[in-house]
Amino acid sequence: MPNARANHPTRRGILAAGGALGLGAVLAACGDDDAKSSGSDSSASTSATSGPWTFKDDRGTTVKLDGTPTAIVAFTGVGAALYDYGIQVKGVFGPTKTTDGKADVQAGDMDLSQVTVLGNVWDEFNVEKFAALAPDVLISTMFDDAGTLWYVPEASKDKIAKLAPSVGISVYDRQLTAPLERMWQLAASLGADLTAAKATDAKKRFEAAATRLRAAAKAKPDIKVMAGSASAELFYVSGSNLSVDLEYFKALGVNFVEPPESAKKEGGGWYESLSWENVDKYAADIIMMDDRTSALQPAAITEATWKKLPAVKAGQVIARSPEPILSYDKCVPLLENLAEALEKAKKVS
Known part of the structure; x- marks a missing residue:
């Protein structure tokens, strides 16, 4: 991560991540070693038709639920990616709206009137609003190899973790095609029709x-x-x-x-x-x-x-x-x- 003190980046460094300044950040990359991620195997995701839902994320953590999650809270960019695959999230955190109220570049095509914004800037995450959504799962990206969920504040991460299981998609030490494939697998597990013309x-x-x-x-x-x-x-x-x-x-x-x-x-x-x-x-x-x-x-x-x-x-x-x-x-x-x-x-x- 940028501007790191050991493996713990400073706020200033995170803002400057990836050669880029800003509250958003580090994109990672490294070779074709997709298998480095614990979830590069397509078996990591399961069909969302009926019955229990499981997904093995890039930390090697397997989330198991009684059914496919519907109350999804995600980092803004993740919510935008899932939206492109037909999956609507209930809440987002991360850069979502600009100061003039327009959609942030990281919000993609999401209909912001349909989501609850839990935090719009770094270190902002409304835990009470999160709890009120009765979330089934929280999904974010990860920009280090320690499993740190992007834009989940350090100060409140333990409270957040008690309210819902989490899924992390790694964007660290791999090429773009690897997290793209993982998001595709995640969307499939959540019920996306990836045989539809839009996706293919x-x-x-x-x-x-x-x-x-x-x-x-x-x-x-x-x-x-x-x-x-x-x-x-x-x-x-x-x-x-x-x-x-x-x-x-x-x-x-x-x-x-x-x-x-x-x-x-x-x-x-x-x-x-x-x-x-x-x-x-x-x-x-x-x-x-x-x-x-x-x-x-x-x-x-x-x-x-x-x-x-x-x-x-x-x-x-x-x-x-x-x-x-x-x-x-x-x-x-x-x-x-x-x-x-x-x-x-x-x-x-």
Whole structure:
């Protein structure tokens, strides 16, 4: 995790996770070692037709219930992914609404009028509202190998755990395709019809987008891509070795700027933080910028050093989602946008 003290990230570090500043975070990645997750086996999920429900999560924990859960509370991004598969959650926690009341980017297509928001920012979780929902299960992602449930506050996690069993989907030390498959399995266990055209078409589009990105990267091997995130004070450059999206893109052949491990030490191995005066430390032809509402967006950056960067001057800045919504439908644009950027990119660094 970012900016970690030992294995326990600070709040500031979590906000800056994955080279991205913001309340959302770390995406992890690492090779094709899907089997590393205790639940990569499709037997981890069961049919939601009738009878008892069981699901073995990525902590190796098996949740057993008398029936398929219907009162589901989930991290916002998980709720959005399940929604894409036709599963409606009752409550969410995590970035859900922006300050002007609109849906946060992490809320996807969810109908927010149909969910109870238990917390909208880091360390906010209304335990009383959670209890009132009579939850069958709580589902979140995990950005470390210790089983820490994302956005479940440390101070109240024990109270929350007593009210409902939990399921954790790992987005740590694996490529994007692994948690995508796990969310697919989870949705199936909850009753999603994954033979429906919407689901199967999304999966085919994802595979096609991956093929396109691989071809674009192969055609432009000299194009350097930098994953960044901005705050008023600092610019963060993410390494690809811990982010599920970047590690997957790298496996497809994308050539990333990689800060040395020594430079990422303060960021817990996730990122290097630079002053705006030093934002030109790395040469890049394309810059991918954190699209979360908690990060400073490119249009709002006024630093002269930023505006002088070759990629910025060339208009080769695109959005990055450091916390992808883990449905195939929502991940297709992530691949397509990067593929298009590579196809159009000029060598400017």
